[in-house]
Amino acid sequence: MVKELELKLSPSEAQDESIIRSRAIQKCRLPADTVEEVHLLRRSIDARGKRPAIRLRVAVYAGERYQPEPAILDRFRMVDEAPEVIIVGAGPAGYFAALELIELGLKPIVFDRGKDVRARRRDLRAIQQFGEVNPDSNYCFGEGGAGTYSDGKLYTRSHKRGNIEKAMRLLVEHG
Ligand SMILES: Cc1cc2nc3c(=O)[nH]c(=O)nc-3n(C[C@H](O)[C@H](O)[C@H](O)COP(=O)(O)OP(=O)(O)OC[C@H]3O[C@@H](n4cnc5c(N)ncnc54)[C@H](O)[C@@H]3O)c2cc1C
Structure with missing residues (x-):
């Protein structure tokens, strides 16, 4: 019990x-x-x-002991040769969609209009120091999506849109 x-x-x-x-x-x-x-x-x-x-x-x-659930990461298999699925947007939604596809044995290819996370830093500095906004690489656009440079707290009010716990566990399993 x-x-x-x-x-x-x-x-x-x-x-x-x-x-x-x-x-x-x-x-x-x-x-x-x-x-x-x-x-x-x-x-x-x-x-x-x-x-x-x-x-x-x-x-x-x-009358029973706690049994930890097996790691979600163990469900992932190599998908190099699997059919490809294109995802547009490398924010949390895009990345979690990619993980779902890998779990289903499909190969996700994630595109983003913005720059990678290191290069984005320079574009953020241009906003802060010079007021110059690159429309493709800024606080909202680029690898990791919006909030990449936030303080890292996780916040959601969503309870009815699927398995939130799975997303949290995946983040923990990734360290
Ligand atoms: C400054 C800031 C701080 C935040 N801090 C927090 C926080 O601490 N905790 C929290 O829980 N939430 C935070 N948020 C909110 C959180 O970032 C968003 O809820 C979350 O990023 C939404 O994820 P998403 O994948 O739906 O969209 P997004 O993160 O917006 O990702 C969409 C991606 O699609 C790309 N894209 C858009 N159009 C195209 C196109 N035409 N072609 C190719 N790529 C495209 C964008 O470049 C972007 O990378 C913060 C948001 C901001 C802006």
């Missing part, structure tokens, strides 16, 4: 695995000796109150 639940702990409590385990067991009301594992799903900082808290989402496994 697997029960998912939320825990709110102080920052010091959230460092201690035995406290996380005992709070989770307490909250899910399962006999402690049936709980095989408390697996951490998500950790976030809640700084809205006077004292910051750590919110954890955990899965409590009773």
